[in-house]
Amino acid sequence: MTAPIERLRALMDVSGRRDKAAFLDAFDPAIEYHYHVGTRPLVGIEWVEKFITRYWANHSRTEWVLTNWAQNDTQVLTEGREDYVNADGVKVSHPYMGIIEFGPDGKITAWRDYFQMKDPAAT
């Protein structure tokens, strides 16, 4: 299996191009996506599609920046930030930490993002 970080970088690439089909192809159909740890996760690829459709509609000039990462056999643990302009036109830089888990076929089976839910631009 390709190393987790390489799979993640491929996903970041298709995300940057907003290629939804390629983006969704990276996920296992039974994906459990904690877009915010502490909030009920999205389970299943249909929910990920709804999430990313809405996210891309409400966020412009998105940039996904990795500052640190480490990986084991099946997971990549990342630290970084998301820069974007929100639906109100406010530029936001949002630090986060995310863990992505891959199955034997290389698809993403679980994803957990840790960050402050409150929009930093609102503080």
Next chain:
Amino acid sequence: MGEHMKVVEAMMAAWKKRDVEGFIATLSDDIEYHWHPTKRPAIGKDKMRKFLSNYEQGFDQQEWRIVHSAEAGEVLFVEGMEVLVDRSTGVKMDNPFVQVFELRDGLIRRMRDYYDTSQVHAPAKPDAAKATA
């Protein structure tokens, strides 16, 4: 277990005994601890002693465990769970977290915590709970 993880395990073991100096001994003199995403970090061992004192006053940490980890160069990531009782309210809570450590010469020189502060307020500062709730 990687070498960095052994240092963090030693830090955790010290804290579970409330051995403050054992905890401090795992840190470099220039330790920089980002304990909150939007607050100033605690820098240096004296600030860390103060932080630990405030933390212990604010919370009874009943459980602290790591479920996943990975190392790369000087960096160690851990994902885990702590169970806390807020001493001011008696409320018990699960606090899932991630910590990113940077180590040098077998000592922790930087720590950054990621969690949602709407669920866990700053230690020993009850007003912060109102501000972030």
